[in-house]
Amino acid sequence: MATIKDIAKLCGVSEGTVDRAINDRAGINPETKKRIMEVVEQVNYKPDRIAQSLAKGKTRTLGLIFFDLNNDFIAALVDTIETIAKEKGYFISLVLTHGIKEEEIKGINYLLERKVDGIIVFPVGKQSDYQELKINIPVISIYNKISDEIPYVGVDAQSAMRDAIGYIADCQYERVILVNSSITKKVKSGLNVYTLQERQKGYIEGIEKNKINEGEGSLIVEGLDFRRMDALYRQGQGKKTAFLCICDVFALEVLTHFREQAIRVPEDVGIMGFDNMSIRKYVSPQLTTLGYHMTEMAQKIFAYLMDMIHGSDIPKDTSFPCQIIEGNSL
Amino acid sequence: MATIKDIAKLCGVSEGTVDRAINDRAGINPETKKRIMEVVEQVNYKPDRIAQSLAKGKTRTLGLIFFDLNNDFIAALVDTIETIAKEKGYFISLVLTHGIKEEEIKGINYLLERKVDGIIVFPVGKQSDYQELKINIPVISIYNKISDEIPYVGVDAQSAMRDAIGYIADCQYERVILVNSSITKKVKSGLNVYTLQERQKGYIEGIEKNKINEGEGSLIVEGLDFRRMDALYRQGQGKKTAFLCICDVFALEVLTHFREQAIRVPEDVGIMGFDNMSIRKYVSPQLTTLGYHMTEMAQKIFAYLMDMIHGSDIPKDTSFPCQIIEGNSL
DNA sequence: TTGTAAGCGTTATCAT
């Protein structure tokens, strides 16, 4: 690979002059510039971004930290961010944690050593974990809030869930069972359960407000505990029951579970998800779910990160509203 | 951030000695080393990977170039590769092309400027495009072959499709319609259609070998042209017909299409996909498809790339066998 | 307008 030095030698000028030509800097004779640029073309010069990064202290690389790519709304988010970033000349370094806190810490340290200009993280760690990391670059946390200092962008999960219960109630359901992730276990392991908790809070508010589960209170299943789901379902004694699931993947699992037992959806039991995964349109009955504008959100996240990188302040807390996406599962 | 220079000053030794301590190099007094390492701890020293990269000429970063993350088998591939790579101390730079050749070229150039140690690409470009790029680092192409020189890892799509037709024939189908991507259009645009073509070749072999489509020959739909699908379906005049789709996403679209018209699957029409997307288990009837060991393939791809990076030769052509994954859509 | 040289934070070679 040809370097600036090579070109300088080839043209009989100094490295500084070549730099002026290449980077359109002022103070260079158009003639000289033209001559240099011809050589640049000839030798197919490509800048060494590593050297540039070292010299400038900026890498034009963004770090992305996610659980995994199995949820297609995460994949969509990564996709959108990558596309915008590339447009703006930024690169994406991807780190997957699989929900393991140690992996997240390791990943962040890696990104810090790699001198990325900013980080977007769907965190599994909490404030205390992040304090120890001493992060000195812009960070935006999404879905899970870390602290009041680290900007957060997410969805208004709480009111979404509350509204969902209202919608379910309107469909004449008398009971709504929440299928959450194994939140208790996660809390015990010191993991960040912000969005799970928000969703659960919304559920609890919803059942109170809509007089759902009368005499039973909140009915929560943690994890895909089908046995408990069956028990809770039967306990309803013919009352119209729905399962509100923390995410579409869970909803699809529950749907499949009941289908295998010849319990019909929505005739015998209602199901609702959260995320608006693209695949929900392929299942029958089509899943009713909660969605939001993923592309818009991704754009906002990227724009915010750019603002931070350029030294501007951004709101500490941004939430996108959710909409009920009607299907036939209720 | 503390640098080696800082530590050297703090310890009253030279930078070379600090380097010896930090990187476990020989020729250092254990006492000195201990003293230095304590300071390293204290100041929370983290190596600057950018500076390391510049000095060593290696970035320990791998470039991944894919169409997008919408297909969950691609997402799974990225996921697996990222996980293995991180274990080995390699980083992932992700580039998405959305099937646009110019984006791919730009992306590769970016990665080259970023001095990644190797590239894994699901190419949309062809040999001629790659020749111009003058790539001087290890590259592995997956799914689509670029040339005889650039190592390729893929699946044995041709025999898989042939076998699929055999399987469909065993299910008493008399007609099989291939739903391919818009391959003609892509060929015209100069895009790489290797795997699409392989799959189509397998289809053609299959129908000949199994006496399918007698009197009709190969019946191929390009793209999700539902009108043409309907026409071809009706043309069958009650003969048992199946749609063999180039990928699961297409299969699910076709499935949905027929369901909407109250044409039953598999009673009235059979459907088969390719990819073994994880979501196929959620749809009813469960999709019959062709699958392969994605994790194994990802591991092989990574291992090969490491071999190349370390100067070893690897096979130019590696294909993984596919298996028929039975569902209820045939 | 052009050249020079220090600096970015490492690594690596050659003295001492």
Next chain:
DNA sequence: ATGATAACGCTTACAA
């Protein structure tokens, strides 16, 4: 065992 210094390829401030 330790130190000094060039080198990696670029940017940038300053000098000519």
